[in-house]
Amino acid sequence: MKQILFIDRDGVVLEEPPIDFQIDAIDKTNFVKGALTNLSRIAADFDFHKVMVTNQDGLGTNSYPEAQFYPYHDLMIRTLDSVGFQFDEMIIDRTFAADNLPTRKPGTGLLTHLMDNELFDLANSFVIGDRWSDIQLAINLGAKAIYFKSGLHELTPEQALAFTDTIVLETSSWDEVYSFLKLGLRKVHHERNTNETKISIDVNMDGSGKASIDTGLGFFDHMLDQIARHGKIDLTITTQGDLHIDEHHTIEDTGIALGEAFAKALSDKRGMERYGFALPMDEADAKVLIDFGGRNWLVWNADFKREKIGEMPTEMFFHFFKSFSDGAKCNLNIECKGDNEHHKIEVIFKAFAKAIRMAVKRDPISNYLPSTKGVL
Known part of the structure; x- marks a missing residue:
């Protein structure tokens, strides 16, 4: 059985602009420090099934046209490919939070093909994300969470307490993410x-x-x-x-x-x-x-x-x-x-x-x- 690495995009791989939380221009397309080096190492050293899971509010609507998304998303993909890292799947939910649909994180509506699947070991898989919804997604999948502290989406004390058993690592460093995956926690x-x-x-x-x-x-x-x-x-x-x-x-x-x-x-x-x-x-x-x-x-x-x-x-x-x-x-x-x-x-x-x-x-x-x- 193969482990899965579910990775959020904004705030984890790419820096999330705090002004509008949309990466829709070249000057807003910046990789999180250490992401490229360590994703390259992860690709070389592990056999994870690598899945990007991201909510992109209203993608394809007038509020967020595809023409403002895909040029910079594709630039990310090409850059990752240049260091030897490719996602096996890209899961992008286009709905708004107000729609409250099961396809949007932390919902698992777009991930059902990976659940109850004898090919994958969800119990020993990880969700890497910087929001409460990423950690809740890990719970809903029966996986563990790596809480990547981007500084934009801090957990409340109540959330931190509720997620204690799910979060296996809290960090703002991709070096520490790689080290954890390589060595585990003592x-x-x-x-x-x-x-x-x-x-x-x-x-x-x-x-x-x-x-x-x-x-x-x-x-x-x-x-x-x-x-x-x-x-x-x-x-x-x-x-x-x-x-x-x-x-x-x-x-x-x-x-x-x-x-x-x-x-x-x-x-x-x-x-x-x-x-x-x-x-x-x-x-x-x-x-x-x-x-x-x-x-x-x-x-x-x-x-x-x-x-x-x-x-x-x-x-x-x-x-x-x-x-x-x-x-x-x-x-x-x-x-x-x-x-x-x-x-x-x-x-x-x-x-x-x-x-x-x-x-x-x-x-x-x-x-x-x-x-x-x-x-x-």
Whole structure:
């Protein structure tokens, strides 16, 4: 069975003019940055059935004559052909939104020949689009959506929540689209349950920095949020710990579980940088070096004078990073100097996140394993 790549036109392949949303002149015919290079790569590297699906309001009527559409549409087709990319099908709906016809996205009236068809694997197919209607089309087809953020059609918070399970990638970069199709997302769910704690973690190493953290310790939640935000990692952590006793098990076990989740997500290190570092940051002067090389070790050179920051004992900072290093099987070297205790630990977490972001970066064109041993 063949996967299908459904691709919107305006805002995804061609830049959409914000004035009237019509590409009807040569000076309004511009390719989205990176589209040509990466569509060429997609054509060369994959065997997708490639379908353009686009709504063109009133095409063929006085409001949008064909003579104002096809010269520039055909120019797009010829340009794509010159880099080795051809659409297998062009699906163009000409109706207005007010007509509310099933042929118009997100309706599937023009795509029924691809549905319930034993030749195609819709469940593992993708719709690439920049509007809510493209994501809804993916739902209606039983496919997944790549939300291409053109900047013109932002989702409402309600739509973003409703589409959470359908959108597999949010990006404004064709490089990232290609990388996702080539490498997939490093996305895992991990649980760690003991007599002291019950921990659930969802991590997407190729996310955008979204975080939902609930450990029962507000300051700890704030620090874990830094990992997601500055590491561009989507992170959901729920920890139920024996806080009626103290904070130790909650913090330590969360570190272990988070490290274990990273180890799962980074199990295939081909094409990965492996090493990351963040040099002195902010007024607190923190430095973090990390190596996801399969061996755990922690060097910790940071002293704290206060007993607690928020409700978090400062002695537990070391334990968190030691637990993460053990769980992730990584080397960590952390140094920090400064006067403000809050700023010191916050900048450590920020530098830690940036070092992670550097280390987990992948090259979709490379199959290189970053080790002379041949295994990591």
